[in-house]
Amino acid sequence: MSVGLVVVSHSAKIAEGIVELAGQMAPGVRIRAAGGTDDGGLGTSFDLVMSAVVDADDGDGVVVMCDLGSAILTAETALDFLDDELRARVRIADAPIVEGAVAAAVAAEVGGALAEVVDAAEASAAASAMTSDQNSPEEAVESTSSDRRGSDLSSTTLPPSSERPEEPIGANATLINPSGLHARPAAEFVRLASTFDARITVNGVDAKSLLRIMGMGLGIGSSVRVEATGTQAQEAVDALTTLLASGFGE
Template sequence: MSVGLVIVSHSAQLAAGVVELAAQMARDVVLVPAGGTDDGGIGTSLDKVMSALGQADGGDGVVVLTDLGSAVMTAESALEFMGNPEKIVLADAPLVEGAVAAAVAAQSGAALAVVQKAAEAALSPGPASAGQGASGVIPGAAPGAAAGGTGSTVRPDGAVTAVLTLINPIGLHARPAAALAGALGALDVDIDINGADGQSVFLLMALGAGQGTELHVTATGPDAQRAVDLVRAEVENGFGEL
């Protein structure tokens, strides 16, 4: 099982559309729309939200995403009626981007807190790694660096770095960006790829990195080496597209 998602919107069509979009990148995740009023109008329904929460909860928890303010109030009321269960959380996130990012994280098997974080960080640029320029190039990374995993280095400050070249024909487009962000989201790491948060599918896509682009990767945290090795393996495998 995985963390489930509930999409609460004033429009039934909008909620269903967000679910359809997110499902393209997370086919094993339970995504349930809760849009519109009980009579099919524009608005929100407490009964619909509570029913959706029950459908989405497979045991690993549920992340709820909403559109406008009153949808938040309806979701909060539903949680109150249910006794504010610990495994159901309301994400403060943009509806579409947050839903896709959360779905990608859930597909990777990430825990509830990680899926919530993925949603809430969907459009937030991660802090640039210390000493890294806007171009993503790490000045002075190689000198004095100790050997890390295959082809990576470890800076004196403990950060693991690597420079990789995209070889798949389309580059870091939606599918590989989603797969990469989802896998990295399940790790205990802060990872920067050319100035973008490596755990954000949207920020990775925004790089516009095509075939031949160099990726400057910097990772810190307990899973830093594992994360850099994961990125290297995916890049060298062409994200399975060769």
């Protein structure tokens, strides 16, 4: 079982498209669309939302994603009419509908509990903003400051070796699959990374964040540096570089 997802949109086509996209990332998760009105027009439907939530529930709860304010109102009304047991395990996430649905789907796919799936959805907005700001002037200033601090290390007393940060284990790989680290391959990579007790990065980006991985835009031929620290660092690096070298079966 896993947490289910419901996508509520004023457009049936938008809801269905998001479900299709998120479903590619998380084929084992129940993701249901509740888009448009009962007659297929633009708007939202109390009955469609109710039906989608009941169908998405697999016993572990349901996270609902909404596009506009009135969709949230419809979802909240529908939840009021659920039986107490089901209503207790349904949450409406405050997140962008596309990014949130994708992030939530991956979190549910790797076995995240209801609260963790909600957190993944709601963190997607911040992750998306961080990705878009990677080359911002502010970051450039911070990078320059970091370089300056680094140049002053020779005059700084370093802490004892026992107190220094753990040295990461790392390995390089080259993407050989046509789609690189996008869509399904990115989700497969994140799912695998999430199984290890380790802090893992890909070219300096959190390997367990789907949006950060996809935001790098790494395509075929791109060089990838996988680094990890923690209990399962070596296992993580070995498994992830093997997956990259496999081409994801493409």
